Amino acid sequence: MKTKVLAVVGPTASGKSALAIELAKRLGGEIICCDSMQIYKQMNIGTAKPDESELAQVKHHLFDFADPFVSFSCADYIPLAQATVEDISPHGKLHIFCGGTGLYLDRLFSGADFASTEIDESFRREMEAFALEYGNDALHQRLREIDPKSAEEIHPNNVKRVIRALEIYKTSGRTKSELDAESRESENPYDVIQIGICFEDREALYKRINYRVDKMLEMGLLTETKALLDAGVFDANSTAAQAIGYKELLSYFKGEKPLEDAVEDLKIATRRYAKRQMTWFKSHGDVIWIFADGKSVSELADEAEGIIKERFID
């Protein structure tokens, strides 16, 4: 009998957190973060992390624990998430994953552990320099020689992923395609239902995004960004430094742009992110979509609860 796991997915600012909390209250569940940025400490406003009162209503896991200076990846997330599910199980609670990082969920539900491979920063720098000097195709050719299958799947211009594939081979002695093939053999350890929030009217989502960014600014996003900047988070080549919400504001702090323009950049980056998420969730996993246009959280929860009770729990 597999552990039952519910995942609330969807684009950023679609209202996942609110829905997850409402469902957790109704169904007796606990929330597990599957968001690559909300895991970090000191990044509260910009990542739209649940606030004090929300955290008080329902038990939340894997939020706000990682050091922004430390690189954190999907491979780090999987064992933590698995352990968290184990940890909750004895309480008989429903596990509710909530977050927008589709890759994390995808990997978690694929059931395979990552073979441990090292991160080799100097190798990355070396390969970047190689690509710069001899061209993307030359670098891609190197991958083609050791792992033609991965080379086939990764576009030559996608230097970052070409390097990662090379790095996997260098640090583990196995090719990425070999490891991928192995992991494909394992099955999902959980009994999963995924509920996705979407909008019939794209503009409605974009309005929510714009509104939320303005709200973040009111809540002190600039102060939070400045603190991270002063602490040197953005100097590090860390995952946290990639978070939307901060890096777009850097040009303002450097005096390169008026605040107004930096904020517009932030809104655009968020909208583009939402679009990518929709593309991802459309083609990964069996998501049951519910439309949120004009609905309140409780109306949305009614709908989601109905689906869950009908198809998932007895």
Add this chain to the structure above:
RNA sequence: GGCGCCAUGGCCAAGCGGUAAGGCAAAGGUCUGCAACACCUCUAUCCCCGGUCCGAUUCCGGGUGGCGCCU
């Protein structure tokens, strides 16, 4: 009122006689190892009218609009 400059896709912008670079945004997409990352695809007949020319976005004249300066 006079003089000068400018007028290219939603925005920025190159071209300056042979039928429109590039960037951004938008849209669509890829992604099993940094994923709020990275990458791919993709969008115009050049303000209007007339003239010169085999041929004008490119030259000439006029108009309209904008910017600057002068009285």
